[in-house]
Amino acid sequence: MKIRGHHLFCLLHFEGKGYSQDFVENMYKVKEALENRGKFSLVLYCDDICKKCPYMENNECRKDVDNKLMYKDSEIVSRLGLSLEGELYDFAYVKSLIFKNFNRKDFEDLCKDCSWFSLCSEKGVFG
Numbered sequence: 001m002k003i004r005g006h007h008l009f010c011l012l013h014f015e016g017k018g019y020s021q022d023f024v025e026n027m028y029k030v031k032e033a034l035e036n037r038g039k040f041s042l043v044l045y046c047d048d049i050c051k052k053c054p055y056m057e058n059n060e061c062r063k064d065v066d067n068k069l070m071y072k073d074s075e076i077v078s079r080l081g082l083s084l085e086g087e088l089y090d091f092a093y094v095k096s097l098i099f100k101n102f103n104r105k106d107f108e109d110l111c112k113d114c115s116w117f118s119l120c121s122e123k124g125v126f127g
């Protein structure tokens, strides 16, 4: 399975809402697979979550016109000290790294421009 960097944050905040019914059903499946110790590699482009998103076209995200999402992917992966592709990771391990390396302010800085920010923010995953 492939997961883009910023979707690690989205997975932590997911509570059944998303861009379409298909998207939500797929998100549940991906999250369940990861929580059942399914291994994944990290990418900076469309992943197993994007593939059911109405914004994915020709394997690219139509929302990311300014590459801000790709920047966020890259920033998160690099601050976790993890590698892109090739390396397979366990979600529980990566989750523990996320909570060691990011706090509430980091989440706000990285996610404040997202249309889901207020919903995710209320969840208080980062305190």
Ligand code: SF4
Pocket: 006, 009, 010, 011, 013, 110, 111, 112, 114, 115, 116, 117, 120
């Ligand atoms: S604010 Fe957006 S990018 Fe950040 S975790 Fe929520 S949905 Fe994902």
Ligand code: SF4
Pocket: 046, 047, 049, 050, 051, 053, 054, 055, 056, 060, 061, 062, 063, 064, 069
């Ligand atoms: S909006 Fe873009 S990055 Fe987010 S799931 Fe859809 S295609 Fe992927």
